Amino acid sequence: MTKRVVLAYSGGLDTSVAVRWMIEEWGVEVVCVLVNVGQDADSSESFEEIKTRALAAGAIDCVVVDARDEMAEEFCGAAIAANAKYEGKYPLVSALSRPVIVRHLVDQARKFNAQAVAHGCTGKGNDQVRFEVGTHALAPDLEVLAPARNWGMTRADSIDYAQKWSIPIKATKEKIYSIDENLWGRAIECGEIEDPWAAPPEEPYTLTRVTNLSPVELTVSFVAGKPVAIDDQAMKMSELIAALNLRAGATGFGRLDMVENRRVGIKSREVYEAPAALALIAAHADLEDMVLERDLHHEKFKLEARWAELVYDGLWFSPLKEALDAFMNETQTHVTGDVRLRFEAPGLMRIVGRRAPQALYDHGLATYDAADTFRHADSEGYVRIYGLGVQTWAARQGAKNSTPPRS
Ligand code: ARG
Secondary structure, three states, X not given: OOOEEEEEOOOOHHHHHHHHHHHHHHOOEEEEEEEEOOOOOOOOOOHHHHHHHHHHHOOOEEEEEEOHHHHHHHHHHHHHHOOOOEOOOEOOHHHHHHHHHHHHHHHHHHHOOOOEEEOOOOOOOOHHHHHHXXXXXXXXXXXXXXXXXXXXXXXXXXXXXXXXXXOOOOOOOOOOOEEEEEOOEEEEEOHHHHOOOOOOOOOOOOOOOOOOOOOEEEEEEEEOXXXXXXOOEEOOHHHHHHHHHHHHHOOOOOEEEEEEEOOOOOEEEEEEEOHHHHHXXXXXXXXXXXXXXXXXXXXHHHHHHHHHHHHHOOOOOOHHXXXXXXXXXXXXXXXXXXXXXXXXXXOEEEEEEEEOOOOOOOHHHHOOOOOOOOOOOHHHHHHHHHOHHHHHHHHHHOOHHHOOOOO
């Protein structure tokens, strides 16, 4: 029986060539699965055109799945709850879409009775890790194939290969950047970006070109940690993210330039644009400042970093990540309220106000004016006992610590 493979298909050069290459070299049947995670935002091509290309390359079928709401509500929603930024900066744009794609690959593999899934990643990146570890977490019996790790073709070779097999591709030999995009943002690598000293070029940015020089102020409302409205206009999360990408992006907000540690041991310089992701995480974290009890909040900070690292490392479907999700969910019960954001071109964002019905912020306790309800006298004994250990230690040292250094 011919082996059947379900390929995560993007419509680009590599995955198009992968269809024909796997048929020729491995004698398999290929089913393409194109998962829409919002990458159509500024694309010049329809999914129908992309489907035609998959069939021209030799696929027996090409299934298009619309996973935008699933990506927004489940994956971006969890990332907001965890204020997820890998290494404190990167909002996991590509890392969040891979488990969505994996889930649909496995689903289609079952529907088509396939024995394997395949992806177009090379051996140097994180995405191969996410595809493979994710697939094995959902379907330990499925094989995962990675033709681009085996074929040893350069980009120019792949273009020649596509021409030889009459696969209609748009790629040209001088393409500079590798770009991955979805509704949570865009990741850009290659070209002059590989020189960490060189300032990032303007050219590959699309979401964050400054087209609005006036300040933009808007209010994002959250219910139990989830963003639900902008300026009182209720929206489902995929729409809210798209609207915020437009409004914040037009002021130039949302760019990121970083050197990151990949799972495979490589440091790489990458640039990102993710206006909605960065604005929503900042707003959500600010609202948590109002409502989370101190010890819970401090513990959450530590676990947020771990959550982001696990998701970056391809462990979306894993026991630790699921346990951390339960913790994150538990913390979100009272994260309801409004946050005011102000954007000023080029690229500046400030949070200028927040309010929450369940806030632990208590004006009577915080104020220095006549409305003060705090019992000042209680502090005397509290502070004395709190500092007692240090005071005892200091007494044993004599005057040792009190002499300022000579200048
Ligand atoms: N470095 C980022 C990550 O690992 C972005 C990867 C982008 N992927 C790509 N195929 N261009 O999540």
